[in-house]
Amino acid sequence: MKRREPPQKGGLRPQVKAVSPKIAKPEGRTPKPRHSSRVLSYLKACALILGTIYICVPFIIRLCPALLGKVVYLNMVKVPLFVDLKNPGEVLNHTINFYLTSEDGVTVGIWHTVPASRGEEAKDKDQRWFEGALSDDNPVIIYLHGNGGTRAVDHRVQLMKVLSRSGFHVLSLDYRGYADSTGQPSEEGVTNDSVFLYEWVKARSRGNPVCLWGHSLGTGIATNAARKLQEKGNPADAVILEAPYTNIRDAGAFHPFGKIYHIFPGFEYFFLDTMALDNIVFPNDENIKMLTSPILILHAEDDHVVPSSMGKELHEIAVNSRHPRDVKLVLYPPELGYKHKYIYKDPKLAETLWDFLNSI
Ligand SMILES: *[C@@H]1O[C@H](CO)[C@@H](O)[C@H](O)[C@H]1NC(C)=O
Ligand SMILES: *[C@@H]1O[C@H](CO)[C@@H](O)[C@H](O)[C@H]1NC(C)=O
Numbered sequence: 001m002k003r004r005e006p007p008q009k010g011g012l013r014p015q016v017k018a019v020s021p022k023i024a025k026p027e028g029r030t031p032k033p034r035h036s037s038r039v040l041s042y043l044k045a046c047a048l049i050l051g052t053i054y055i056c057v058p059f060i061i062r063l064c065p066a067l068l069g070k071v072v073y074l075n076m077v078k079v080p081l082f083v084d085l086k087n088p089g090e091v092l093n094h095t096i097n098f099y100l101t102s103e104d105g106v107t108v109g110i111w112h113t114v115p116a117s118r119g120e121e122a123k124d125k126d127q128r129w130f131e132g133a134l135s136d137d138n139p140v141i142i143y144l145h146g147n148g149g150t151r152a153v154d155h156r157v158q159l160m161k162v163l164s165r166s167g168f169h170v171l172s173l174d175y176r177g178y179a180d181s182t183g184q185p186s187e188e189g190v191t192n193d194s195v196f197l198y199e200w201v202k203a204r205s206r207g208n209p210v211c212l213w214g215h216s217l218g219t220g221i222a223t224n225a226a227r228k229l230q231e232k233g234n235p236a237d238a239v240i241l242e243a244p245y246t247n248i249r250d251a252g253a254f255h256p257f258g259k260i261y262h263i264f265p266g267f268e269y270f271f272l273d274t275m276a277l278d279n280i281v282f283p284n285d286e287n288i289k290m291l292t293s294p295i296l297i298l299h300a301e302d303d304h305v306v307p308s309s310m311g312k313e314l315h316e317i318a319v320n321s322r323h324p325r326d327v328k329l330v331l332y333p334p335e336l337g338y339k340h341k342y343i344y345k346d347p348k349l350a351e352t353l354w355d356f357l358n359s360i
Helices: 012-024 032-065 066-074 117-124 126-132 154-165 188-201 217-231 248-254 256-260 267-277 284-290 306-322 349-359
Strands: 094-104 107-114 140-144 169-174 209-214 239-242 294-298 327-332
Touching: 032 267, 066 267, 094 126, 094 188, 107 154, 107 188, 107 239, 117 126, 140 154, 140 188, 140 217, 140 284, 154 169, 154 209, 154 294, 169 188, 169 248, 188 209, 188 217, 209 217, 217 239, 217 294, 239 349, 248 267, 248 306, 294 306, 294 349, 306 327, 327 349
Parallel strands: 140 169, 140 209, 209 239, 239 294, 294 327
Antiparallel strands: 094 107, 107 169
């Protein structure tokens, strides 16, 4: 009897399985032919609706490339909901929240976490103290997160903790359009925000190395920013790429979302070419050929979002285009289970980072 109710959104698949054996039976022998024919028509209607959506989405996206941009940036997903960004102490010790105006009309939110060794001192200090602390002897990492969510997302916070305990300052940026930052994201815009923050830090950090750390989508922002800084005559002190892709086109083709449409005729035309129409390129592969900054690539071999083959390819490109000593690749075997965002769990991460920094 329950099956007569209209199918729930998420319940479609199990229902298909439960019902199909009945459909297979010859009509005349089943006592309730009406029942099964009604279920069948529900299923047909659902299949028709899903099929129509499936077919329409590519056309809608092609007509309105900005929609695909929303999927790439996912900045409207402002999770976690219950962390007050103005009060980072809820999730991170010795951290201050502040805002910078990266361009006219664009204000971006940032968390500055000082090295844990300065944790006691940092208690109850204001932003001036934190700003002054940038000139101590500890290196600085500018963390450029991936798409979706805010600087309070748990795997980002966990990495901040690890980096702080390892002796680094960390500045974690929410680009324009993300979290409590104003404006709308665009490739050039989020790159500008990152360049701005780098220069702001560099003006306060005296001789300390300042590194750009990009994760996932943020790796493209990191190399874009590094390239811009280099063109301005101030190359970044180091670039660290966690789970990087070769370019957004390649990443899109592999991404779980893209995979749903792989069999769709014209997948490249509708999705991959459309990203370029919206000026979404994030060319890590092209950028890395040009960069003179030392580069460290971290990639887990069981990464299911960005395959580690892309990290390896970037490493190859970098090695073949410049002095190999300045490029390092660390791969994490699948049995560690670090996947796309858990490299912070590596107990040797601090050692890896210090070895890299000491070698450059
Ligand atoms: C802050 O540090 C204290 C003392 O080390 C610890 O008990 C607390 O859990 C930390 N808070 C957070 C949010 O990590
Ligand atoms: C980014 O900065 C450049 C100057 O470096 C400026 O010309 C451009 O308009 C900025 N782009 C955006 C989207 O803010």
